Amino acid sequence: MLLPPRLCLLFILLLASVGRAAPAPVPVPTGNPLTVYFFDVGQGDAALVVSPAGKTVLIDGGPPEAGPRLVSRLRQLVHAPLDLVLLTHPHLDHLGSMRDAIQAVGAKRFMDPGFDHPSAAYRDLLEFVGQEVGQVMTASPNPQTPHTFLTIGLGEGVQLTLYWPRHPLEPFLKDTRSDANSNSIVARLSYGKTSFLFTGDAEPDTEQALLQKKVLLSSTVLKVAHHGGRHASTAPFLAAVKPQTAVISCGANNEYGHPNPEVLERLKDVGTRLFRTDQQGEIKAVSNGTTVTFQAERGPAEPPQREWTKDLTREPSPPPPERPAVAAPPETPRYVSLKGSEVFHREDCATLKRAKTKERKIYTRRADAARERRAAEDCHP
Template structure:
């Protein structure tokens, strides 16, 4: 054997010796753990992979509301679906932004311009679950929509507080550092009775937080809703406000804006609408507080991207003479003032300063709830346990029906009318006397009975105001 071949053989033997298994009793070498990933689902649509940033899209759906939240880890929430006339647009637009079905749909209230396009949208992209306010006395077409979705296996949820913290709102985690809090309503215990405006007064109000930024979604909230949230000391401060009721006069009061201190505001509204929205007074109040206003009837779709420190807003359409790659950057909650910059990729420095809006006056209510620098430091422990959105029941499991009262003791089944006791409907959270005219109008298939008043209350029902059972 040549010296060269002998040398090569020696090297190979040394390598093999290094890879021999450890002696008996020795621990196996630990392999690096694979990072935990979100539960895999089949990719169905065309959106890109999560990029570590928060994305919010306010769609141009005409006279209505529809917005999509995509969290840094890829969780998705559709807040309202716009009117029926927006169905074709959303059926084509949403797949461009999604990689799989929606995690959650939130219907803020049962008005057609907020839910009209939902059924065709869900046929196209699907969703795991739906959250709706359970305001009662809802239109028949809305009840029919929920019934259809329930029959299709959709999990229909209520914004009721968790049983472990009954005085706290529902809080959903959309991944590390991102929370969606349902500030209002809290059925069945808390509900605003506003004659002629019960639906608006109990519209779902959401606060989305990521790092030092927040987005407040107000649906069609009433001025009484805003006042009630202020009285509760709810955390309202937000970088961006989705203006209530399409900017109509009434909500978006001075007191509410003083607590929110928005840097920017989005008004979802259709051109030449019959409601006169947005009202000049609403726009004037927003601008007086230093908020830059974006309107979907003027700017088209409004896209928002957040890194936890700032929100960058890109409108679909820009004023004449403004570079087409212009973006608007808004500082987080802990910054001293609501300062906006327009960032243009064509500029030599990348940032072209706009006129700085005047700093909103400090709110006494908000100051009592904020720490140094203005960051909202409310003790959220009193707002209940955070529920991971992936921990909520999935429609992959056998679907649960819309919450109903369980059959009363003694074996009486729902639908059986008794001479005594109390009557309720599976569609509402109230109960009636059997002699009540409202009870007689409840459809047989929706009827539930309770042998005693205590039984009805134990099922989280409340007495109807028309007959005071």
């Protein structure tokens, strides 16, 4: 890493306590609620935790274009430096506006997985927080108690338990579909009988590692991994989490095709109520320690489909005369990538028709497109 070694012990003394994955049940307090704001930052993630004791944790910072909105909401909700800023992993759609957020309200501590990544934006952020934030550390467990998980106390019985990664006590996941995603911080926020599971962009490899550890995954609310991408939220993982409610943070008409229909179906199969920032804007979840209530900024972006019925009282119109078939010349498929995008699509993909940007790159061969970008999940080029 670019920064000096990060001292987890100092962090524990000032903010956290080390606990087991499944601590003894805490009494349900009768005071202030626990509130989690899932911000509408477009195609990215950003959530703010406000504990009953007033402790604040910002989990991810959305993409760069979300900066003005994120800063505005933080200034409305946070009136002292953030107690903790947690970056789940070093991708731009999670860290792009984090510097703006810290500059706007301040931060006492910063934590990330400690997984090195060549991104210039990530390295710039590390340099910034190293200069501007009091403590910079990774989510490393206490080496003196290697069989426990790092647990951060937020006051009045609220705890944030960090399940993954556990480097250097355990190696990072390697040779996965995306090592940066696979080593996302996975954390469970608990308050009385309620809980929230934050998964960053965790991959199936991450989910399998957690299932093998037999950690307490059951949660009232699940922040769905990777914006509802098809590679996460596997059926075995959802069966263990058993979320009553799930929140997907993604951009409207995004070019990645998030959320994936297969993931939506898997969430439906486990009886999960769903909220989406692309359809309902900012989602506010409030826990009194026993139940969690939700408030959405707006209703669904599109009305439900009407059910059309055929008029059987009229005679069917005669079919038009058939025209002689003319063989069409074979067309060579083309592939398209939008400016600044990491994926490529088929030229006839519906996402391209909805895209606001007109700057795009055309590939006549799929192999050329695949060398520079990865295939989009919506049209599977």
